Amino acid sequence: MLLLLEALSATAQQWRYGYDLMKETGLSSGTLYPLLMRMADKGLIEAEWHEPERPGRPARHAYRLMAAGIALARAAESSDAAIPAKAAFA
Amino acid sequence: MTAPVSRAMMTLAMCCLGESRREWALAMRAEFEVAIADGRPFAFAAGCLAAAWREMPSHAEGRLVLVNYALALGLLIPMAVLEFALVLGVPWLIAGGEGFSGVLLAGVAPQNPVLALMQFSAAPSLLALWLLLGIGHLRLAWVLVEGDWARVAKAGALIGATLVTLFLLMAALALDVTFVALQAAAMAIELMALVAVSRQHAQLFPSAAPEMLAR
Numbered sequence: 001m002l003l004l005l006e007a008l009s010a011t012a013q014q015w016r017y018g019y020d021l022m023k024e025t026g027l028s029s030g031t032l033y034p035l036l037m038r039m040a041d042k043g044l045i046e047a048e049w050h051e052p053e054r055p056g057r058p059a060r061h062a063y064r065l066m067a068a069g070i071a072l073a074r075a076a077e078s079s080d081a082a083i084p085a086k087a088a089f090a
Numbered sequence: 091m092t093a094p095v096s097r098a099m100m101t102l103a104m105c106c107l108g109e110s111r112r113e114w115a116l117a118m119r120a121e122f123e124v125a126i127a128d129g130r131p132f133a134f135a136a137g138c139l140a141a142a143w144r145e146m147p148s149h150a151e152g153r154l155v156l157v158n159y160a161l162a163l164g165l166l167i168p169m170a171v172l173e174f175a176l177v178l179g180v181p182w183l184i185a186g187g188e189g190f191s192g193v194l195l196a197g198v199a200p201q202n203p204v205l206a207l208m209q210f211s212a213a214p215s216l217l218a219l220w221l222l223l224g225i226g227h228l229r230l231a232w233v234l235v236e237g238d239w240a241r242v243a244k245a246g247a248l249i250g251a252t253l254v255t256l257f258l259l260m261a262a263l264a265l266d267v268t269f270v271a272l273q274a275a276a277m278a279i280e281l282m283a284l285v286a287v288s289r290q291h292a293q294l295f296p297s298a299a300p301e302m303l304a305r
Binding site for chain 1: 111113114116117118119120121123124125128133134135136137138139140141144145
């Protein structure tokens, strides 16, 4: 989930498509979609349908982080940053 | 070859996700078109199917589908196998391995030649009814997995009617009805399981067809 949070938080205001997220994170569709479903259920991401870019193609489902998701991504980032710092002090 | 298989897998994945995840199923379907254009439809569809299967136990509709499969594979198909095995006389499935004649024609009265002649004359009819029971169970398993409750009710009625006819015919011919009575007991268990599942279905889909067993 951290990979996905990272990918979504990199462009927090931008809507992202499932296939693009797969390519960016390296997650398979079998991992990505259950994660997106759980994140949407928990109010971390919002989803909306976008009109197809080319006629004849289906509308695409797009996702972006909500406030709770952005906060979680920041918390994850800060804890990631804290771990090497702690290791350095140890 | 890969494209039709991938499409079939996507269709299956969409069915498995059910109504509660309909939007996500459509989302996967839309991205599948992108995966086709990218030349990776099979991996994408396989992942979606795996995700859909993993999601099934987490929602009521998926659990109901799993129960239907369990009922079909664990009860109805074994019953059909038992019934066909009886006709074929498969020794490791039927006690004694005597097959049809040893079970349905048990109690033939050789001391009464007229009755024995009638009993043996009825053997083809008994065999046909027994085969109909096996076919009925296979049909019931199929329509249950399909979730077609109108046909489940019809298949159940066919099995019930066949069993009653078999019982009455054997009783009229003074044959031993013990095995058929055991079948009736198994049928009662099947019926209770089907009614429980159909009630669950009716709760999930209140607007379903009025032929539901539970109504």
